Amino acid sequence: MIERGLIVAVSGPSGVGKGTVLARVEELMEQAAPGSVGHSISVTTRAPRGAEQDGVEYYFRTKEQFEQMIAEGKIVEYDKYVDNYYGTPSEPLEKMMENGQDILFDITIEGSLALDRKFGDDAITIFILPPSMEVLESRLRGRGTETEEKIQLRLEQARNEIKRAGEFEYIITNDELEKAAGDILAIIKSEKLKASRNTNAFKKFES
Incomplete structure (x- = not known):
């Protein structure tokens, strides 16, 4: 029997590194089990x-x-x-x-919550925080593509988005790429080991 896959919905402010972290998560998942990630x-x-x-x-x-x-x-x-x-x-x-494929989403807050409502226990919502607002500002400036006005707007938006982090099941901090990717992999593994997703594992022992 194929184990049902999971929706992994990841949100966070612009500049926090969601795309980079998820790309690393996918790379590690595919190394461990080729074809395990759906798009x-x-x-x-x-x-x-x-x-x-x-x-x-x-x-x-x-x-x-x-x-x-x-x-x-x-x-x-x-x-x-x-x-x-x-x-x-x-x-x-x-x-x-x-x-049996897991699907990774780099998505807005509303998108994450909509996926959670739709798929329930088959969805995980994760919010990525920056180490600090100073680090986030540095990352935004490091892009070299934003005007000062745009940077300030993004920072204000980030503050408002971070206030909603409590609406998510999990919160991680992206202070180091490998650690952040490892945290998400640990969350996925933990979800897959839940008793509610493994009823067949113990029911076979029932007489």
Whole structure:
């Protein structure tokens, strides 16, 4: 029997290093068990660009089709950006989880909480904190792509987002990449060892 996969939803302020940490987590998971990580493909109403293909970079749908998917509960979470919808379809996630794949998400706070509501015990929500606001500011400035005004706006947004960290199941601090990645791997392992996910392990001993 294939062990059902998990949704791992990770949020945190801009500049905290979510993408870098999750890339390392995926690398370590794939080294340990190739093919164990599934990838969610978003649905969007924007037109394909260049050589983009339906079902590869995105699932491309019309606005009417997207809104129908929302009405039918086939979109777990979505947002609107520059007059186009972007969302996470539930059916592909279910298929990957049934195949035993874990799916990692670098996602907004609202997106994490929506995934948690939809998938319940099959979802883990993790909030990544910076070591300090000073370190976060240094990381944002280190990008070299932000104006001073944009940096200040991001820092203010970060303070507001950090206030919501208590809405998550787990909180980790990204003060060192390997440690942060190790913390997430430990959380995933702990979740997989829960009795509620391993009823068959002890039921076979029942007479």
